[in-house]
Amino acid sequence: MSNGLLVADGERAREDLRADQAPRSVVDVAVGVLMQADGQFLLTSRPEGKVYAGYWEFPGGKLEAGESVEQALRRELQEELGITIGEAQAWKTQMVDYPHALVRLHFCKVWDWQGELQMREAQSHAWQTLPVAVTPVLPGTIPVLAWFAEERQFTGATHA
Numbered sequence: 001m002s003n004g005l006l007v008a009d010g011e012r013a014r015e016d017l018r019a020d021q022a023p024r025s026v027v028d029v030a031v032g033v034l035m036q037a038d039g040q041f042l043l044t045s046r047p048e049g050k051v052y053a054g055y056w057e058f059p060g061g062k063l064e065a066g067e068s069v070e071q072a073l074r075r076e077l078q079e080e081l082g083i084t085i086g087e088a089q090a091w092k093t094q095m096v097d098y099p100h101a102l103v104r105l106h107f108c109k110v111w112d113w114q115g116e117l118q119m120r121e122a123q124s125h126a127w128q129t130l131p132v133a134v135t136p137v138l139p140g141t142i143p144v145l146a147w148f149a150e151e152r153q154f155t156g157a158t159h160a
């Protein structure tokens, strides 16, 4: 499967002006970066039956009609992990152009939640730090590792 292409909003807008291509609608996705006090973050594997099954990502999912990013994140993390999150801290936004969809990922850091983690979609999970050891990592997840590297003055490969 081909990798997703990270795109800047400006590039996307220019491309949409091409007469021979219908503009692709953007799918907004709320993504939770669960953080532990020692700096570890939670990755989960995409369940069987979804695109990129088996790839490691941060938990989350698409916004439903009328939902804010925070509302969608709260719902998705309840559905996927069985936890109730406290405040979500908006962190970064990244567009990724996949063959199957053009997605706008809204990454939020979450430090506070209630409940034990349950893998409700039979996904795997791993608390990780840099460099990430689990493989393969979803294309849309790789920029997040670069942001962590910048925050932590980490040099070298961010993932295996």
Ligand SMILES: Nc1nc2c([nH]c(=O)n2[C@@H]2O[C@H](COP(=O)(O)OP(=O)(O)OP(=O)(O)O)[C@@H](O)[C@H]2O)c(=O)[nH]1
Binding pocket: 004, 029, 030, 031, 050, 052, 057, 058, 059, 060, 061, 062, 063, 096, 098, 101, 103, 105, 138, 139, 140, 141
């Ligand atoms: N959850 C999540 N999705 C990501 C990440 N990075 C990334 O590119 N994506 C993309 O964002 C989209 C999220 O879709 P999803 O399939 O997880 O969402 P969902 O649970 O609402 O999907 P569903 O329609 O199958 O129920 C996918 O195209 C996925 O490839 C990430 O770190 N976490």
